[in-house]
Amino acid sequence: MFVDSHCHLSFPELAERIDEIRADMRSAGVDRALCICTTLEEFESVHALALRYDNFWASAGVHPDNEGVREPTLADLVSLAAKPRVVAIGETGLDYYRLNGRSVADMEWQRERFRVHIRAARASGLPLVIHTRSASDDTLAILREEGAGAVTGVFHCFTETEAVARAALDVGFCISFSGILTFKTAEALRDVARMVPLERCLIETDSPYLAPVPYRGKTNSPAYVPFVARQIAALKGVAVEEVARATSANFERLFQLPGHQETDYGKT
Numbered sequence: 001m002f003v004d005s006h007c008h009l010s011f012p013e014l015a016e017r018i019d020e021i022r023a024d025m026r027s028a029g030v031d032r033a034l035c036i037c038t039t040l041e042e043f044e045s046v047h048a049l050a051l052r053y054d055n056f057w058a059s060a061g062v063h064p065d066n067e068g069v070r071e072p073t074l075a076d077l078v079s080l081a082a083k084p085r086v087v088a089i090g091e092t093g094l095d096y097y098r099l100n101g102r103s104v105a106d107m108e109w110q111r112e113r114f115r116v117h118i119r120a121a122r123a124s125g126l127p128l129v130i131h132t133r134s135a136s137d138d139t140l141a142i143l144r145e146e147g148a149g150a151v152t153g154v155f156h157c158f159t160e161t162e163a164v165a166r167a168a169l170d171v172g173f174c175i176s177f178s179g180i181l182t183f184k185t186a187e188a189l190r191d192v193a194r195m196v197p198l199e200r201c202l203i204e205t206d207s208p209y210l211a212p213v214p215y216r217g218k219t220n221s222p223a224y225v226p227f228v229a230r231q232i233a234a235l236k237g238v239a240v241e242e243v244a245r246a247t248s249a250n251f252e253r254l255f256q257l258p259g260h261q262e263t264d265y266g267k268t
């Protein structure tokens with residue numbers, strides 16, 4: 001059985017066909033999913049999924065790309081984190097990919113928002129779901145300043161270099177791979193996946209976006225996460241069942257889900 005560690009089932013493309021998505025997940029052997037929140041306004045619909053279905057969980061956070069939305073305070077995030085079936089803070093982080101004419105210096109609001117999320121993770125004891133794009137130096141620097149050793153989490157939809165992956169592993173984080181790993185042009189990312197130990201890997205769809213090959217360009221759904229697992233299995237030369245088992249165990253351990261056993265997986 002596979003776990004989708006990052007999906008947006010409250011987005012309109014997916015929200016209106018949850019029954020069909022759940023049936024597809026069942027047929028594909030995907031037994032659990034983490035529903036990711038991107039605005040405070042959206043939280044209630046994300047949380048409702050986790051309350052309604054016992055194999056869905058929810059996060060609480062505001063995505064770095066979201067402007068013109070309610071700015072979260074530490075108190076907002078800590079109170080959402082205390083709700084049942086909320087298992088992560090995020091997605092949060094930094095994204096300098098689309099600056100829209102601004103400079104990196106102008107993005108202080110994003111860095112401040114990220115700091116608030118890290119403080120919320122420390123205060124609540126929940127792991128962080130980190131989004132980083134074209135901003136890995138600042139992401140890692142702020143993470144070390146605010147939370148080094150005191151917070152854990154995952155770098156989701158990883159597309160950065162091997163050096164960034166090593167730095168993320170060094171601060172104790174997991175790395176989550178999406179359908180991008182199956183794209184023809186992603187050879188450098190496949191090298192990163194070869195390097196990241198299976199004990200620190202998660203798999204995700206980030207649906208509705210980034211459908212893996214052979215569904216590239218279509219609406220993504222958690223049922224497609226096995227394609228990511230198969231790619232990792234091929235890269236590491238192991239059985240797909242081993243990838244399923246490891247990534248599911250990592251998911252349980254990271255998000256402190258019932259049934260998880262504390263394991264000492266060390267540092268690399």
Ligand SMILES: [Zn+2]
Pocket residue numbers: 091131156157
């Ligand atoms: Zn993201």
Ligand SMILES: [Zn+2]
Pocket residue numbers: 006008036091206
């Ligand atoms: Zn996302």
